[in-house]
Amino acid sequence: MSSNRREFLLKAAAAGTGALLTSSFPDVLRGGTPEEGSPGPLVISSANGIEAVKKAMEVIRAGGEALDGVIAGVNIVEDDPNDTSVGYGGLPNEDGVVELDAAVMHGPTHRAGAVASIRNIKNPSKVARMVMERSDHVLLVGEGALRFARAHGFPEENLLTDKAREIWLRWKETMSTQDDWLPPHTPEDRNIGALLEPYLRHYGTIHCSAIDVKGNISCVTTTSGLAFKIPGRVGDSPIIGAGLYADNEVGSAGSTGRGEANLANCSSVMIVEWMRLGKSPEEACLAACQRIVAHTRMARLRFDDIHPSFDVIFYAMNRSGVYGSASIYSGRSMAVHDGAGARLVPCASLYPRPASLK
Numbered sequence: 001m002s003s004n005r006r007e008f009l010l011k012a013a014a015a016g017t018g019a020l021l022t023s024s025f026p027d028v029l030r031g032g033t034p035e036e037g038s039p040g041p042l043v044i045s046s047a048n049g050i051e052a053v054k055k056a057m058e059v060i061r062a063g064g065e066a067l068d069g070v071i072a073g074v075n076i077v078e079d080d081p082n083d084t085s086v087g088y089g090g091l092p093n094e095d096g097v098v099e100l101d102a103a104v105m106h107g108p109t110h111r112a113g114a115v116a117s118i119r120n121i122k123n124p125s126k127v128a129r130m131v132m133e134r135s136d137h138v139l140l141v142g143e144g145a146l147r148f149a150r151a152h153g154f155p156e157e158n159l160l161t162d163k164a165r166e167i168w169l170r171w172k173e174t175m176s177t178q179d180d181w182l183p184p185h186t187p188e189d190r191n192i193g194a195l196l197e198p199y200l201r202h203y204g205t206i207h208c209s210a211i212d213v214k215g216n217i218s219c220v221t222t223t224s225g226l227a228f229k230i231p232g233r234v235g236d237s238p239i240i241g242a243g244l245y246a247d248n249e250v251g252s253a254g255s256t257g258r259g260e261a262n263l264a265n266c267s268s269v270m271i272v273e274w275m276r277l278g279k280s281p282e283e284a285c286l287a288a289c290q291r292i293v294a295h296t297r298m299a300r301l302r303f304d305d306i307h308p309s310f311d312v313i314f315y316a317m318n319r320s321g322v323y324g325s326a327s328i329y330s331g332r333s334m335a336v337h338d339g340a341g342a343r344l345v346p347c348a349s350l351y352p353r354p355a356s357l358k
């Protein structure tokens with residue numbers, strides 16, 4: 001066998017499973033040589049990513065590139081049945097079916113991959129990477145995304161845990177007193193099915209960005225999306241420029257919170273472009289919050305003339321290793337690992353959090 005052929009087969013074998021961890025890129029495409037003054041490694045994430053930033057740092061310190069690190073990091077949360085906003089155990093759509101969205105962006109090659117509304121696959125972030133590395137496309141959705149994942153050997157499984165099913169069932173049973181779904185009740189009860197307290201229809205998600213030891217930047221965002229969504233609803237997480245964006249020359253940004261606001265405002269690419277123009281990561285994240293506030297014109301989405309009735313949280317880092325985050329409302333935090341340990345850091349914000357907003 002020629003050495004070229006042997007090399008090709010070895011690479012193909014290494015890259016051919018759903019459990020892919022390290023990149024199948026030839027070294028020449030994995031980024032340049034270590035850069036003068038590279039600040040890496042640095043990993044940031046949404047607040048649910050403390051374990052993710054630790055894992056990502058471990059992978060990067062062991063020689064992985066930023067993309068290897070962030071995907072390995074978020075896989076912990078995708079695999080966690082107790083996180084009801086991401087991967088296995090995520091809250092389902094209105095029919096009780098879990099549909100996942102994820103995207104990755106690789107700074108050194110400025111490539112991206114994403115999947116949306118994919119069912120039965122626990123780690124959509126790995127499928128997103130596969131779309132980037134093993135197809136000529138950026139985004140695959142629904143049945144097509146599932147077939148692509150199957151072709152690459154990803155195992156299919158039921159992603160609906162009992163915990164998530166029970167939360168969904170309670171939502172369904174208490175949506176209306178006029179339908180036929182009844183929560184537990186006594187013979188004396190009337191008004192059965194009335195909602196006693198508002199449901200937190202969360203948009204929980206994990207975003208993770210990193211700079212590796214070569215100064216290269218990559219990021220990932222993965223989610224089960226809006227709880228009890230209309231089947232087929234896609235949020236910002238798998239949309240490049242909305243739920244995440246990376247430019248190796250500038251930095252990286254991503255978001256959690258109401259995806260519809262980011263879709264209508266292209267928030268993540270705006271943050272990176274504001275950083276390119278000289279804003280700090282925190283200033284750029286605050287500007288993204290202000291842009292959403294200014295553009296939220298529908299009364300149904302506002303508490304009053306100014307304040308949106310939802311929150312959006314942004315996380316950003318620049319290529320110098322400065323990081324920052326911001327949310328519309330106070331009380332949020334981000335996870336950071338800068339080499340000195342993983343910790344939560346408060347986000348900047350525009351307004352104090354109203355009691356009615358969890």
Ligand code: GLY
Pocket residue numbers: 203204205223224225226234235236237255256257258259260
């Ligand atoms: N930000 C996650 C979503 O809206 O789906």
